[in-house]
Amino acid sequence: MIFLSAGRLWLLVGVAALVVVYVVMQLRRSRFAVRFTNLPLLEKVAPTRPGWRRHLPATLFVLMLALLVMGFAQPAAAVQVPRERATVIIAVDVSPSMGADDVPPDRLAAARDAAHDFVDLLPGEFNVGLVAFAGDAQMVVAPVTDREALRAGIDRLAVGTTVARQGTAIGDAIATCVAAVRTVDAEAAEEPPPARAVVLSDGANTAGIQPSAAADEAAAAEIPVDTISVGTPDGVIELGGALQPAPVNGETLREVADRTGGSYHEAATAGELREVYADIGSSVGYRTEQQDISDRFIGIGLLLGLATASTSLLWFSRLP
Structure with missing residues (x-):
């Protein structure tokens, strides 16, 4: 597989930056919770966290962005076409x-x-x-x-x-x-x-x-x-x-x-x-052509977008 507009893949750097920001924010939130020294009281007043579920919409959202960027870069696969x-x-x-x-x-x-x-x-x-x-x-x-x-x-x-x-x-x-x-x-x-x-x-x-x-x-x-x-x-x-x-x-x-x-x-x-x-x-009787397959990446990306919205509404009653 090749990318007909490979320069557009630089947009993945922005996606990677979002991942870094998200991880940093999660670490800061954890450090802030540890500063509250009265742990028994913290357990009573702090809401129960949904654990791994709170990270799933963000993960799906990042994957969606990555696939959409790759689709924007026009991926192409070699296929044999009858002459x-x-x-x-x-x-x-x-x-x-x-x-x-x-x-x-x-x-x-x-x-x-x-x-x-x-x-x-x-x-x-x-x-x-x-x-x-x-x-x-x-x-x-x-x-x-x-x-x-x-x-x-x-x-x-x-x-x-x-x-x-x-x-x-x-x-x-x-x-x-x-x-x-x-x-x-x-x-x-x-x-x-x-x-x-x-x-x-x-x-x-x-x-x-x-x-x-x-x-x-x-x-x-x-x-x-x-x-x-x-x-x-x-x-x-x-x-x-x-x-x-x-x-x-x-x-x-x-x-x-x-x-x-x-x-x-x-x-x-x-x-x-x-x-x-x-x-x-x-x-x-065949020739090899590079056929645009960006629709596959965009289609999967849109499905991930729907999954992101669905899980966020189901577990947190809001869109991400």
Whole structure:
């Protein structure tokens, strides 16, 4: 927390001075009572003091003043605010290796489920698009705020469908994400929206343009690419009736994240994949702003003022 008008906090010196004066007056009152040497007579003629209760209204009053001064100094707290026109493109590998069941029920099914959870984390005003890629990349759902259309697109993802060629074209997927951001609305060509891409795959690039070139294009467009490597070294798939190893390989994805200023993640289980998406979702498309919270201090201060008046009237039949 910071104070936008910190100089006004000097008024707290006045509040502290009131506390000092109050303490001095209480001490003087105690010394005056001790000077009266006939203590038995003093007990009879002096009214019974209410003890701690006589100090409570004063304490509440001082706290009220302190809070009002702090509110006057305009306290502000850092909050994350969704960026206007923020756009997120999710790219999912649908190559045959994504059918490996080392991440139950299989890599792609786990990716679909986690993608649904990820979409639920994003503010409703975000534009979200979906890209599927194997040997090439295709836009499945253009960036929209329509979450039902997006969920339907995620459910359509299947191994070996949507795309025309076999392979793993990570570079093409990134280039498709960048192109989607540039056409998200009429202003995007001249004033691109704040955007981020999330690319999920299990292997190295085997087709299309080089991921390094696509990553440089994304970096030039100020589009960080977060990458997720899903799978384990023990993954296998069935091709032509025979089992073939499909070990995860995240080196290309790590390089892409490094080049674009994104983050690289590894997920060997469905639970880890959800955690990765949650981690990305907590930071994507937000900016940090200092938000004025003086109303909180003023509100609490006014409540203390009411408490001061109430206790004083209840116990002493007067306002402080």
